[in-house]
Amino acid sequence: MSLFEKHKDILNKSIEALHKRAFFAAYPEHPSPKIYGETADEDGRKKFQGAMGRKFEELLQGDAESWIGVEESPYLQDALNIQYPAYSTETLIENAKKAFHQWRKVDVEDRTGILIESLDRIKERFFEIAYATMHTTGQGYMMAFQASGPHAADRALEAIAVGYEELKRFPSGVIWDKPMGKYNIKLDKEWRAVPKGIGLVIGCSTFPTWNSVPGIYASLITGNPVLVKPHPGAVLPIAIFVAEIQKVLQENGLDPNICQLAVDSYDKMISKDLAEHKDVKVIDFTGNSAFGSYLEKLDGKAVFTEKTGVNSAIIDSVDDVDKVAANLAFSLTLYSGQMCTAPQNFYIPKDGINTPNGKVSFDEFAQKLVDNINGLVDNPKAGPFVLGTIQNKNTCSRVDEAKNIGGKVWLESRSIENPMFKNARISTPVLVEVDAADKEKFSKELFGPIGLLIKTNDTDHSIALAKEMALKHGAISCGAYTNDPQIKEKIADEMALAATPVSFNLVGGIYMNQNAGFSDFHVTGGNPAGNASFTNPEYVVKRFTWVGHREPAKA
Numbered sequence: 001m002s003l004f005e006k007h008k009d010i011l012n013k014s015i016e017a018l019h020k021r022a023f024f025a026a027y028p029e030h031p032s033p034k035i036y037g038e039t040a041d042e043d044g045r046k047k048f049q050g051a052m053g054r055k056f057e058e059l060l061q062g063d064a065e066s067w068i069g070v071e072e073s074p075y076l077q078d079a080l081n082i083q084y085p086a087y088s089t090e091t092l093i094e095n096a097k098k099a100f101h102q103w104r105k106v107d108v109e110d111r112t113g114i115l116i117e118s119l120d121r122i123k124e125r126f127f128e129i130a131y132a133t134m135h136t137t138g139q140g141y142m143m144a145f146q147a148s149g150p151h152a153a154d155r156a157l158e159a160i161a162v163g164y165e166e167l168k169r170f171p172s173g174v175i176w177d178k179p180m181g182k183y184n185i186k187l188d189k190e191w192r193a194v195p196k197g198i199g200l201v202i203g204c205s206t207f208p209t210w211n212s213v214p215g216i217y218a219s220l221i222t223g224n225p226v227l228v229k230p231h232p233g234a235v236l237p238i239a240i241f242v243a244e245i246q247k248v249l250q251e252n253g254l255d256p257n258i259c260q261l262a263v264d265s266y267d268k269m270i271s272k273d274l275a276e277h278k279d280v281k282v283i284d285f286t287g288n289s290a291f292g293s294y295l296e297k298l299d300g301k302a303v304f305t306e307k308t309g310v311n312s313a314i315i316d317s318v319d320d321v322d323k324v325a326a327n328l329a330f331s332l333t334l335y336s337g338q339m340c341t342a343p344q345n346f347y348i349p350k351d352g353i354n355t356p357n358g359k360v361s362f363d364e365f366a367q368k369l370v371d372n373i374n375g376l377v378d379n380p381k382a383g384p385f386v387l388g389t390i391q392n393k394n395t396c397s398r399v400d401e402a403k404n405i406g407g408k409v410w411l412e413s414r415s416i417e418n419p420m421f422k423n424a425r426i427s428t429p430v431l432v433e434v435d436a437a438d439k440e441k442f443s444k445e446l447f448g449p450i451g452l453l454i455k456t457n458d459t460d461h462s463i464a465l466a467k468e469m470a471l472k473h474g475a476i477s478c479g480a481y482t483n484d485p486q487i488k489e490k491i492a493d494e495m496a497l498a499a500t501p502v503s504f505n506l507v508g509g510i511y512m513n514q515n516a517g518f519s520d521f522h523v524t525g526g527n528p529a530g531n532a533s534f535t536n537p538e539y540v541v542k543r544f545t546w547v548g549h550r551e552p553a554k555a
Contacts, residue, residue, distance in 0.1 A: 060256035066086045344442075345465075
């Protein structure tokens, strides 16, 4: 049985899910022993621990030119001392050029089977990837397991499914028969989906697999070889993905350099050298807006970016103010606000929020947010695990400085102790009240657990500010609370014009931070927060070109 036949059922289910947009998950998101095996968690932890202080020798890219590794655990605040094989830009490019002409000739069915098989192999390493993610990004265990394992694999599968469907959208050949009266003109026509060339995926430090695998698999399914350039601080999680992809390629008689890991260090980064190389034709990037905008301006390349944005929460009227405050407090606290979808600007009318029991004032709601954040972070069974740790020391400095932004400080950031990791780098959320007239204070992303409480004239003013921030500075998510259908429609319409999805009236166990594969489009590509979307057809079709040939049909 071919790998395509082996995985055809899951492919068909994935394509169906793309169209229905209903819940679909190919990989179970709960680390249950019943699903993954009684010892899977412990085995994964031991594998991760065994990788520390050693060379990562799983890659099949040939002899290393040097060895590089600068990762540090935010939980231990100590180096992992894992070394990865490093290669010059020219070596990586030459290997990819050779692999390109082999990979582009592999038909889409075989490519699909190989790529889904790689995800099956990666599934066996979800726990190892979870611990690798914890100790490079600072995510809590549960998020690290879900985001870097099952959810990332679902996003990869989604890219494969979209790619397969687009590559099969048109026939590969047809006899074109045009009646001309007494005779017909017949042409034999064929169409080829020609990949653009070498793909480059530049990863981020906070979500090293979830943000990278859509681009990796979208380029691979469309026939492009890929160079995976992880953030120097978060290599191991995506290195495991690349290793498994390479193994499946080699097992099927293909060059493992079809997908290569391209590591670097902080003092000698290679992102620009690779991006500017004439043979790199496709670029995927997650990170800061300055570098993302530079990449978007490079000539002759298809560039897909996710950059920074200013996410809003618009509070108009609510059924249960305590549930709303709890939901938003969790959204800001989750992974210490280091999610690209986390709320930052909380727009609250100066006259307060309508509830069934009367108005809740601005100050009352602010205090409820404070109380809910404190209640969460001071809960020893929840706080340390929801917060995780701060990935980058610079984020801690940004959080400390936020109290000096100018305005009433409702909640100062502090540190709490993680019972499992005494040296964990932790900063709890800071909340600062900001005047709506001081736009310069809230018109940029303040990455980390920083919440700005903005007192507006009314809900119309809140909507106008949220829309303005999204249009000028980008936004990836928006939360909104209202019981008024007309206001709800206005928020939906105005934010849609700013290409920003809105999560309405969320309480309980679902948060504006979360995005579901096969259903939610992550980033829209319609505002400055990014020019691409996980995973719409445009995300795939720009990676190849349809080319047609024709000749007179044989009699």
